[in-house]
Amino acid sequence: MPRYKLTVEYHGGPFVGWQRQDNGLSVQAVLEDAARALCGAPATAHAAGRTDAGVHAFAMAAHIDLPKDYGEDVVRDALNHHMKPRPVAVLSAEARTDDFHARFSCVRRAYEYRIVNRRPPLTLEAGLAWRVAEPLDAAAMHQAAQTLVGRHDFTTFRASACQADSPVKTLEEISVTRAGETVFIRCAARSFLHHQVRSFAGSLVEVGRGKWRAADLKAALEARDRKACAPVAPPDGLYFLRADYA
């Protein structure tokens, strides 16, 4: 069966998350239903990351096996046609050999977290960012965040429901930058724990507000205790940015 790598953009707002669940509509179900409408047969979509409810994607990587070779452009356009009016779009479909697996072949995932740092409520960016009213020192956030880089036991920044075998992960890079009133947190790793980026964002905001010093973030990491984490940032600001393959 021909395998297609799909690059998928979506607005997480109306979904229970990437993964198919009984309690509501998922991105996976929208994509699989569209594939079924195209092929007349069920198909399973696998993704590089299983984003939570409300989390967005600029370029989620996924793959799907279709019963015949429709051609890349036809796959992209037909899936988009059948997904209307859901806010999910296949940006590209690329033929791949069977040894490509969107989840298991992925060597690097990147996320972005967007904070709009202002007092007035959000209008144009409602649902697309976390509004934080208190002034944030992005430079202090960036500096403190560097303590998270490297191989660590990230128990502090891991949801209690996280199903990963080990809390030890290697954070390859993290940066905090400001453009106008928007603060961007970007990070990359081979893989992430459940709620890891939102836990980072919540804790880094404490640094940005001046409630935590860099040493407090380091102490939270070293505590290896979920209770040492600041309140987890809301899903609205989180974007799956990119999946890299060898």
Next chain:
Amino acid sequence: MPRYKLTVEYHGGPFVGWQRQDNGLSVQAVLEDAARALCGAPATAHAAGRTDAGVHAFAMAAHIDLPKDYGEDVVRDALNHHMKPRPVAVLSAEARTDDFHARFSCVRRAYEYRIVNRRPPLTLEAGLAWRVAEPLDAAAMHQAAQTLVGRHDFTTFRASACQADSPVKTLEEISVTRAGETVFIRCAARSFLHHQVRSFAGSLVEVGRGKWRAADLKAALEARDRKACAPVAPPDGLYFLRADYA
């Protein structure tokens, strides 16, 4: 009565436009109702531009007279409180003397029109841009647009329902730039005719697609005939950008 200049951001999607109308909710009504909730008395809001249904604003300028001096921060925060959950936000409130009028004192208005130039449908930017699937040559659009600069009879680019006394306006500047898949059309003038920017956008897209040459845009302008205009671009891509005062 103390007068406040308000800088207002809004998502035009749920509104019939800036101006109060019988057929639905307007930005003006949301703002005036919030002022009434704050003061217990009716207040009228005047704006630099009366945007159409679905048109957004990054920084609409407006003014409103309140029965007492609440202080700038209180006015901003109280109006924002009372406007929830409507997608309208007062970014700032500034005390002004009675000779300031958001509409009549305005010497320059700026608009931005956003096109996402790609084949897949919009998800994160749905309602916030016009998707154009055919590849657009932004440089050709920019070059052709320069013929619109200056004092002209803009009958071609004016809605038939436009109530302005004269179709003659002076376009101060217009630019077309590309950043990734987004094409921005930005223009500024003392004032604009009804549907003028959306008429420019629709016609410039014909240039970008290669259907019109620069000479065709010039001929359309010189025709002074509404029928010479290309189809008007949808409201979703239009943003009131800025109002300048002397």
